[in-house]
Amino acid sequence: MSTHYDDEAQVEDLRRWWKDNWLPLAVGLGLGLAAIFGWEYYRTQKNQTRAEASQLFEELKTAVTAKKYDDAVKMADRLASDFESTPYAAAGAMKLAQAAVDDNKLDDARIRLEWAYAHADDEALKPLIHLRLARVLWQQGKAPDALKLLDAGADSYAVLFDELRGDIKLAEGDRAAALAAYTKAIGGLGGETTGTPNAPIAESLQHKIDDLADVAAVKS
Template sequence: MEIYSTEEQQVEAIKSFWKEYGNSIIGGAAIGLAGLFGWNTYQDYQREQAEAASAAFESAMNQVGATDQMTKAVEELKLAHGSSAYADLATLTLAKAAADAGNLSQAETYLTEVLATIDADFKGLVQLRLAKVQGAQSKMDEALATLAGIDNEALSAQTNELKGDLLRQKGDLAGAREAYLAAQAAGGSQELQMKIDDLAN
């Protein structure tokens, strides 16, 4: 490290250093501050959007039981916050309400819509619900195709049990038995043994 013997030499060295690197230091500091400000602004915006989506979701859920009002509230939520998880949850609620009201076609539409946007971790559950709705409409082949698309080991028992139910309705008793046994091996419900035994009668 260079040693400066006099105060004048130290001052000259500082001036020289500042002349050579001053603009870079100021520019770097400005960029850093701008980045920090931008990040904080973005974080604030994200928080505000999440809070607004949460409030819109709560408003929509307060309309449960009043189908038209709930549908309108959910559509407004999807327009304003379509990319949020709240939009998917609200649409799933609409699907359940439609299914409970016997409007299976509408429930299928909502579930299909959610499949395009929902987080991968929850996709299998939506596919399972969709397959049930399709099966209830006697769309057996579509329901089986939906089940075939489920790639979630945790849902193996439920998936295979529903597959067995659908194949049984189609008259494929051997296929139904195979699916029930797979569901049983995956730790399915106690009712599975009754279903398996019933196929032998």
């Protein structure tokens, strides 16, 4: 008989506990479900956004290849405005900058590259943007600004940075500085390059160094 009364007491305790705690439990359950469904919704939306940005970037590349510059501008602008948080926005700006250079629209190229640098999430991409921007500035006759960008340096693109510095110095008539930059660049390739992807770069640099043999002779 005592067991029966114990069971009734436990049931009554459970009822009392539920009466006192049902609301916090319901709220907690609701918040938990909201968090789960909210995260799933966010992930779905994010994947959809990336897919749309990727498709638009592919269309931009097609427009650039077809020499439809005005269409490419509209696509790059949409990537920048609607998909700024995706890597395709900076990539689109870089692609359009390349087309602008080919079309001798150097101001447009500079603006796009500056935007890409400011919005690129991938830190490894920023030196490449600086390299391209330095080339554009040089083509615009802004050699000091170009050299200032190159002075920032970049481990992953050090050879190309040094080569471009040499080109600028040579154009300015500073043949000794050009030779120093080319020599540093070819040294950055790390020895034997025959049969490697670096072979064309090494060959180009060696030709530039050979053309400055008179400077080397004076220095020796």
